[in-house]
Amino acid sequence: MEFARTVKYEAELNKSFYKEVVESSGCDKVLECIQCGTCSSTCPVSLYMDYTPRKLMAMIKAGFEEDALKSKTVWICSSCYSCTVMCPSQIKITDVMYALKRMAIEKGYYPKSMPTPVLAKEMNNIISKRGRNSEMYVASMMVLKTNPFGMFKMAPVGLALFKKRRLHIGMEKIKNTKQIKKLLSGLKKREAK
Amino acid sequence: MKSYGYYPGCSVKSSSKSYEKSLLLVMKSVGAKLKEIDDWNCCGATAYFGTDEKMAKAIASRNLSLAEQQKMDDLIIPCTGCYLTLKKSQEHLKEHKDDNIRAALDEAGLKGGDKVALRHPIDVLYNDFGVEQIKSLVKKPLKGWKIASYYGCQLVRPYSDVDHPYYPHILDDLMVSCGAEAVDYPYKTRCCGGALTGTVEDVGLRLVYILLAEMRNRGANCVVTMCPLCHFNLDVYQSKVIKKFGDEYEKSFSKKFEPLPILHFTQVIGLAMGYKYSELGIKEVMVEPKALLKAI
Numbered sequence: 001m002e003f004a005r006t007v008k009y010e011a012e013l014n015k016s017f018y019k020e021v022v023e024s025s026g027c028d029k030v031l032e033c034i035q036c037g038t039c040s041s042t043c044p045v046s047l048y049m050d051y052t053p054r055k056l057m058a059m060i061k062a063g064f065e066e067d068a069l070k071s072k073t074v075w076i077c078s079s080c081y082s083c084t085v086m087c088p089s090q091i092k093i094t095d096v097m098y099a100l101k102r103m104a105i106e107k108g109y110y111p112k113s114m115p116t117p118v119l120a121k122e123m124n125n126i127i128s129k130r131g132r133n134s135e136m137y138v139a140s141m142m143v144l145k146t147n148p149f150g151m152f153k154m155a156p157v158g159l160a161l162f163k164k165r166r167l168h169i170g171m172e173k174i175k176n177t178k179q180i181k182k183l184l185s186g187l188k189k190r191e192a193k
Numbered sequence: 194m195k196s197y198g199y200y201p202g203c204s205v206k207s208s209s210k211s212y213e214k215s216l217l218l219v220m221k222s223v224g225a226k227l228k229e230i231d232d233w234n235c236c237g238a239t240a241y242f243g244t245d246e247k248m249a250k251a252i253a254s255r256n257l258s259l260a261e262q263q264k265m266d267d268l269i270i271p272c273t274g275c276y277l278t279l280k281k282s283q284e285h286l287k288e289h290k291d292d293n294i295r296a297a298l299d300e301a302g303l304k305g306g307d308k309v310a311l312r313h314p315i316d317v318l319y320n321d322f323g324v325e326q327i328k329s330l331v332k333k334p335l336k337g338w339k340i341a342s343y344y345g346c347q348l349v350r351p352y353s354d355v356d357h358p359y360y361p362h363i364l365d366d367l368m369v370s371c372g373a374e375a376v377d378y379p380y381k382t383r384c385c386g387g388a389l390t391g392t393v394e395d396v397g398l399r400l401v402y403i404l405l406a407e408m409r410n411r412g413a414n415c416v417v418t419m420c421p422l423c424h425f426n427l428d429v430y431q432s433k434v435i436k437k438f439g440d441e442y443e444k445s446f447s448k449k450f451e452p453l454p455i456l457h458f459t460q461v462i463g464l465a466m467g468y469k470y471s472e473l474g475i476k477e478v479m480v481e482p483k484a485l486l487k488a489i
Contacts, residue, residue, distance in 0.1 A: 025246055044384045044403075048396045076393060078400075079239050080384035081350035085358045094351070101243040115392045120244045127241065127252060131234035133203045139391060153394075157429060161208060164477045168207035175232045179301050180252065187251050187297035 013063035020103070021060050026095025033057040039083035039093050049073040053083055053093055060096070069109040074100045075116045115146040128184055131174030136167065195321065198265025198309065199227040200256055202275040203235050204421035211474025212421055215459035216271055216314055218473065222330055222466050223322045227269060230259050236278040239388065251294050253282040257306030258298060267310045269317060273347040273420035280311050280352050313348055314459065315419055316355050319363045324370045332467035334372025337488035340461070341376045341413035341453075342368055343404070345423040346384050358382060364419060364458060371465035376413040380404055385426045401426050402438045405453060410446060415482055417458040428455040428479050454482035464489070 021027050033054075040052035051059065051073050059068045074097045083093040101117075104110040110117050122138050122145075143150040161167040174180070197220075205213040220227055233256050241249035256279060260268050270276040286307040289295060298306070318327065342364035349358045356363050359382055365375035383404060390397030405427065408416055418424040435450050442450040456478060463473045464486075475481060 044400060045389070045396055048393075076389070076396060078384050078387040078389050079242075080346035080387070082346065082358075082384070084351045085353065092351070098242050098246065102246065105244060116243070116388070119388065119392060120241070123238065124241055124244055124248070127235045127237055128248075133235040133238070135203065135207055157433075160429065160432070160479060164479065166208045166210070166477055172203070172206070174234050179303070180234060180255065183251055183255060183297055183301040183303065184248055186300045187247060187293055190293040190296060191247065 008064065008067075014065040015063045017063045017065040017068075018060050021096065021099060024095075024099035024102075026092040027099050029089060029091045030057065030060055030096055032089040033061065033091060034089055036088060038086050038088060042082045042086045043077075044080065044082065045076050045078060049076050053077075053097075056100075057091070057093070057096070066109070068100060069104040069107060070111065072111055072114065073097075074104065075111070075114045113146070115143070118145050128180065129177065130171065131177055131180050132172035134168075134171045136169055137171060194224055194226050196226045196228065197312075197317065198260045198263065198268040199229045200233055200236075200260070200268050200270045200275065200279070201229060202270065202272040202421070204272055204274075204425075209421035209424060209457070211460065211477040212271060212424065212457040215457055215463045215468075215473040218468050219318070219459045219462050219466065220269075220314070223318065223326060225269075225317065225322070228263075228265070230256060230265070230268075231263060233259060236275040238274055238278060242278075242281075247294055249278075250282040250285050251297055253278050254286055254294065254298055254306050255301075255303055257283055257286070257309055258303035260309045261305040265309055267312050267317070269312055269314055271314050271419075272422070273313065273345055274422055276311065276313050277347040277352070283307060283309075283311060284352075313355060313419065315348070315364055315367070318462075319367060324366050327367060327462065328370040331371055331465045333465055333489045335368075335461065335465050335485075335489055336372060337414075338368075338373035338461075338485055339376050339412055339414045340365075340368045340373045341378055341408040341411065341416045342381065342458070343385075343408075343416055343418050343423060343427070344382045345418065345420045346382055346387075348419060349382050364417065367458070367462065368417065371462055373415075373461070373465075376408065376411050378407050378411040378413075380407050385423045387422060387426075390426050390430050397426070398430060398434050398437055401430050402434045402442075405431065405434060406438075406442055406446075406450070408453060409450070413453065415461070415485060416453050416455045417461050418455060419458050421457075424455060424457055431455065431479060452480045454478065454480045454485065456482065 040054040077097040386397035386400035
């Protein structure tokens, strides 16, 4: 019988992880967490998370970078801002979730089975190029890229929408796409400096 | 006539056209003139913030600049997702007068954006025109309508200047002014699942089930929403929810899980004002309130 160690040694932690988080937008108060658990109890989806929001705050402080970024928690967060409003330490927990999402994508840690990052990327792409989103296109791309058989599961919803004349297949485009291009490339250049 | 700028957002131009149809009619009735922002772009929704926060704020802010360039003081935003995204971006513009986002916006010819007032139609109807005026426009009081008003999250959180983040009342008040009965229940601002119905369906459907079951059990015979995504989740996924949780509901409450009509709040106000069923696009919702119509 083999025994696996489930707790990390201190040497395996990234003790400065919290610094990275604190510097992200809206995350400046993350160290003020008092571990009261109000966030987890007010969260409508905490029971589906592998780490509850309270645990995640403790993990950030302690340096469990890999575990935090690999967790499904941030992808299950539906950003309803209940925790943010309730937190007695005024931590913008929803913004912390967003920051962890971005880090997880950047560092390649996000769980490959989660469709959310794929959805986000597809949406960004189409908005940057056309200025408008297309619900149908983005939803289809998400399903095709993560679970192609999911298309069958989507079919009844599509059919119901079609019957009610709510299926919009056209792709909209704004007139001044050049302006969006200029805005985004200008911002990218400044951020790189 | 009072003039307002109008930022529709992608949803009311695709799967929730009936929301826009009914909104425009109700606004016309109270005497509000809406002018759509020329060449507006998608707000980026929650997805963009999850990948690149600065790009997200920049892209959303373009709309705010355009609104000011087109001389709009108030901007009506019917989708609460758009509402929050634009509000969050505007907060950033207000707090950062010379960062990279500001500079990139200016460079692309997008000055300003921090002054235009961002308003949800419920806020405009309630605060600029008021319950009494709506009441005076009612031609067909909604007798027998027991309405569960669903506020969702993004309008009242985290910028809760419109109503209370957990115990809001303004939509209930408007429904009462239309002659309906307001059903009280504790989940008025509980999450509808947002994009989870599409991404992590099991979790998303469970959230919708919790809401619908509670509304039913409190005696509602109709639900009104103020956000196209809330509406989509409750309306379009209702049949899936009943299929999945129907037995569980029957076991727990010893009655059948009957589907509820889910309407945009402007459709209900429009009906009370005497507009026709078809003008308001009510045929486009999945469960039509046919029995309730007979009562008025």
